[in-house]
Amino acid sequence: MEYNFREIEQKWRQRWVAQQTYKVTEDASRKKFYVLNMFPYPSGAGLHVGHPLGYIASDIYARYKRLQGFNVLNPMGYDAYGLPAEQYAIQTGQHPAITTEANINRYREQLDKIGFCFDWSREVRTCEPGYYHWTQWAFQKMFGSFYCNACQKAQPIEKLVEHFAKEGTANLDVAQSEELSFTADEWNSWDEVKQQQVLMNYRIAYLGETMVNWCPQLGTVLANDEVIDGVSARGGFPVVQKRMKQWCLRVSAYAQRLLDGLETIDWTESLKETQRNWIGRSEGAEVEFKVKDSDKSFTIFTTRADTMFGVTFMVLAPESELVQELTTPEQKAAVDEYLAYVKKRTERDRISDRKVTGVFSGSYAINPFTGEANPIWISEYVLAGYGTGAIMAVPAHDSRDYAFAKHFNLPIVPLVEGCDVSEESFDAKEGIVCNSPKAGATPYIDFSLNGLTIKEAIAATKKYVKEQGLGHVKVNYRLRDAIFSRQRYWGEPFPVYYKQGMPQMIPEECLPLELPEVDKFLPTETGEPPLGNAKKWAWDTKTNSVVDCSAIDNETVFPLELNTMPGFAGSSAYYLRYMDPHNDQALVSPEADEYWQNVDLYVGGSEHATGHLIYSRFWNKFLFDLGVSRKEEPFQKLVNQGMIQGRSNFVYRIKDTNTFVSLGLKDQYDVTPLHVDVNIVSGDVLDVEAFKAWRPEYATAEFILEDGKYVCGWAVEKMSKSMFNVVNPDMIVEKFGADTLRLYEMFLGPVEQAKPWDTNGIDGSHRFLKKFWNLAQNILAQNTQTAPTAAELKSLHKLIKKVTEDIENFSYNTAIPAFMIATNELTQLKCTNPAILEAMVVLIAPFAPHIAEELWESLGHSTTVCDAQWPQFEEKYLVEDTVKMMVAFNGKTRFGIDFPADADNTTIEAAARNHELTSKYLEGKQIMKVIIVPKRMINIVCK
């Protein structure tokens, strides 16, 4: 019988749906395993062969775990809110919901063809009210919480209110936007609005006036991870800094826990490193400097407290409030001029040209270690948002300070033995300290740092700063709070209305607050977000319902929030929702959450390292504090699948002609390379007729061939429509079958590695399946009932061992060759034993489920192969009595000799002396050492 993959695959696709083969339910008697893919944004372009890579890898693991007896949750859904659908809506008037629905249907159709074991009954879409109900709910909980530093967890805001009423801000250790100080009496005397304003300083979801990344072309703000090199990650439009009132999430409060959590999870080191960089913890000291001839003082942050003796000037950020306070009247004009200059510069200007600029404030600061007065400068190289917005400059040991000192001719004092600072600063934190005053030499300090290593000196100075009350030890993080408002239509609406300018949450029982209809998806004429176009978008507090905007009276009917939530809102807790997707009483029931816990294996791209993977960890930690999530870390193990790049093909057109010249001859002409559709190129040879038919302008094209063929050039590029290098999985499935596609994608190389797609090699995978099929048909036809031979068992168990290990390690690319080898061996052994075939069918089921099901049925089983048992490896079938080992003398390979498999040094030595091939080499020689490499070789060191 032929291997008719089309018939087989269609048959099993239908049967899996009919029998609900992949539907899972919580089952306390079985161990759970949760496999998850990063859910896709359903774009209009559909899937290309790169998309399913991760899905196939996780599908193999899910199927393998199921065969091992685990109850496997492997859900799929859609990250359905997003910019492309909205921009399409702006251009065409087509409602984003319609576009999104159409795209989802196309995705689903494509996914269904590849044979995944997703439980589609658990599908979620972030744009559905039943789903974003819980996104809104979590937001309200964040609004109703503050972060307690002392207990390192989120707490209800009521506790903070209680604290304020009793002690004001005394004994308060909480995460906050700015440090406030007030008494209980003051708090109690304030009215509701004032109290609410103060509480905003502490809420985890808060409305904050902050500098945001504003993208004028997109008409919205962007989070830090959405901005790359001063332009938007999506679209590449310029981004400017703008002060705006926005919803923010206090992610920074969780910085330390986000950092610590990395130690407990099984992610790649490079991904953890990326997150560590993003969180950017730095340990240092805040030191207070008094201003000369003034009662003012200010605090700086430094990680190099050891360089206190190398300070020669101070620098303030232009945006710092200290600038106004410390500028002397004489310098005011110069400072104002400088501030005006800085204000004109965009983020992009700052990044692209880093010229040294600055202005002297006129004031001096007293170094608390030496009593020296140092000039206070103002410069844009100091950032307002980091540390205290003020630094002590140590030009000898900081390259930025160095550049500044050279430019403005300020002194440079080196502090490390033997360092040369005539050309550049010495930034390394290594070496021995010198040039610090002797103990007792100044009235300010009674010890010397000279002779200490930098590390010791840092510790010593920090300790001194703390003891003397000159400042305190401080940890700073680069991680900023996430800006949570977007001026868009196609996103989750905030469940918020405004009363007296203060945000109010709509009652929890009224959630979800559904996205209203608008007739235009653009911002309003007055510059309000698109929701400003909605007619029915006001909250009636009497009826607790959405009413027409015309009813707004600001007494019982109030305007609703016009911003929507960003993309990461819906993707932050979706893995919890899959556990209990139809629950309308809770995000997830405690029972479902207790059973599924967290994701055991998460598969997705590393491009989400500083976005989704930070936000969802934060979101989950918050839910953990609330007691909603059982596990502090959502994704125990994470595998990053590498991007599949496109392999583009080129044709070479001779300039100003319609003649194309083959690759090997192109250097003889002046040519322009042009992308050509890879689907009309096979093995880099162009299908000339198809090319003429491809585009009208090529209908009359002429060709200069080599050896009768037109050979194309090629390059590895991103897979994209514009490069004509997109390979569609549907086409591959049609031509070779889903099992071949699955096998080939895994065979291409390690899952984690980026690699170019090359359809040429797919024959090999397809050929293997045919061979496997033929072997199976042969066995089924003969159906010998005798016991398997030792050779057959050896072949099988070698395979079991290899495949089991490789799946565990995600080395699918090495598991597949093992199948090829075993199939060849068993074919050569003329195996006719169905027991051997049965085991092989189970082993291959995760990789090629359709063919496995078909053969499983042929073997007489009435259940699906998914309910089979993973074969057990038994060592005894691999053990051999004798082993052929290479005997080498002093490392030089000489002879292959059979030895007993369990031979030790003494027997080997004796055997070597007696053996006809080796005895003469050893005659009269002394054996120094015998090294046995198990089952491989023996090296005899002799002289």
Next chain:
RNA sequence: GCCCAGAUGGUGGAAUUGGUAGACACGAGGGACUUAAAAUCCCUUGACCAGUGAUGGUCGUACGGGUUCGAUUCCCGUUCCGGGCACCA
């Protein structure tokens, strides 16, 4: 600039983590079957040298050193490619 990960045939990639480097596949070359093509099967395929031949030898895992009986693997230095962070003090 700092941090992380890499570099193996014409190509994608293996190598039991210190033990016969190049598994497996693609491509290429040769052959068988076929009127022919497709499909299938078999052989060769890192480079160089010697030999009619079986075969033997030398070199070879980016480059230069080191440790070791033995290094693709460990250590030091250099070059190149990829990723992250970046006037973050």
